[in-house]
Amino acid sequence: MAEIIDGRAVARELDQQTQEIVQSLVAEGHAPPGLAVVLVGNDPASEIYVGHKTKACERLGLASFEHRLAETTSEGALLALIGELNDRDEVDGILVQVPLPDHIDEARVLEAIDPAKDVDGFHPVNVGRVSAGTGGIRPCTPAGVVMLIKSVERDIAGLDAVVIGRSNIVGKPVATLLLAEGCTVTVTHSKTRDLAAKCARADILVAAVGKPELVRGDWVKPGAIVIDVGINRTQGGEGKGRLLGDVAFDEVQHARAVTPVPGGVGPMTIAMLLHNTAQAARTFASGGEGGMTQDQ
Numbered sequence: 001m002a003e004i005i006d007g008r009a010v011a012r013e014l015d016q017q018t019q020e021i022v023q024s025l026v027a028e029g030h031a032p033p034g035l036a037v038v039l040v041g042n043d044p045a046s047e048i049y050v051g052h053k054t055k056a057c058e059r060l061g062l063a064s065f066e067h068r069l070a071e072t073t074s075e076g077a078l079l080a081l082i083g084e085l086n087d088r089d090e091v092d093g094i095l096v097q098v099p100l101p102d103h104i105d106e107a108r109v110l111e112a113i114d115p116a117k118d119v120d121g122f123h124p125v126n127v128g129r130v131s132a133g134t135g136g137i138r139p140c141t142p143a144g145v146v147m148l149i150k151s152v153e154r155d156i157a158g159l160d161a162v163v164i165g166r167s168n169i170v171g172k173p174v175a176t177l178l179l180a181e182g183c184t185v186t187v188t189h190s191k192t193r194d195l196a197a198k199c200a201r202a203d204i205l206v207a208a209v210g211k212p213e214l215v216r217g218d219w220v221k222p223g224a225i226v227i228d229v230g231i232n233r234t235q236g237g238e239g240k241g242r243l244l245g246d247v248a249f250d251e252v253q254h255a256r257a258v259t260p261v262p263g264g265v266g267p268m269t270i271a272m273l274l275h276n277t278a279q280a281a282r283t284f285a286s287g288g289e290g291g292m293t294q295d296q
């Protein structure tokens with residue numbers, strides 16, 4: 001049987017480190033780290049995630065500033081709010097929940113965030129620094145993926161990693177971070193030929209494609225580490241939908257370790273967000289330009 005990687009437990013360990021940073025800042029006389037969370041519109045899943053982020057701030061002693069804006073909010077009004085948050089000293093981290101409504105240019109909005117407060121790690125400055133290996137704030141889900149892999153195998157240098165999916169939020173940055181760990185990385189996508197055969201060569205397989213149970217048992221090499229980033233909601237009768245990952249979990253029990261859905265990668269996303277915010281506050285407090293080093 002494959003080891004089930006308990007994302008909630010690893011997230012709790014990271015929360016402890018975050019709490020230590022928060023407590024040391026407060027003991028030194030600084031304000032608690034502050035996270036501004038911006039939600040535009042009424043996407044039900046986004047509303048739930050934003051609520052979880054605010055509650056997690058309360059739990060770990062961070063200050064949170066929630067901004068829930070109407071679906072019809074103009075891009076200009078959103079950019080003006082980000083400008084204000086960039087200027088507020090009590091805000092160490094800014095997060096704009098995605099996806100944004102179609103009339104708003106997501107790239108323009110994310111680029112308006114001060115890179116030092118970009119605790120999502122989406123700003124091109126952070127993407128560039130992380131890619132160049134010169135610091136930068138690492139994006140939350142990809143950093144969580146790497147932490148889960150390393151909870152199973154500390155040194156992954158030299159291993160063959162295959163990433164399914166090339167999104168800016170998950171696939172590409174996961175590949176960047178695994179490359180930085182010394183893995184030999186293959187990024188696959190909708191045009192990839194013979195996907196199953198490529199996956200079957202992987203020591204580390206990360207599925208981030210959003211297709212329920214795409215990855216079957218014979219796509220997974222015995223002894224591989226399998227990380228499932230997919231969160232796919234099935235329609236059940238009487239509102240009884242359930243969550244499925246991108247991996248057919250029951251078929252991959254010959255893997256060394258596998259993440260469940262739910263309870264795998266998801267909890268790491270929020271834990272890493274708060275950690276990035278505490279780190280940004282620590283850097284601001286030390287007179288730096290904010291959150292530019294990561295050390296987990």
Ligand SMILES: Nc1nc2c(c(=O)[nH]1)N[C@@H](CN(C=O)c1ccc(C(=O)N[C@@H](CCC(=O)O)C(=O)O)cc1)CN2
Pocket residue numbers: 049095096097098099120140141231243261262263264265266267268269270
């Ligand atoms: N600005 C951002 N927007 C979005 C991000 C992000 O990192 N930054 N990621 C996702 C949504 N997301 C956080 O925002 C997120 C997704 C899933 C989970 C999670 O804990 N999932 C649970 C299942 C919960 C459920 O029932 O839906 C799990 O996998 O165990 C946390 C955060 C897109 N937008």
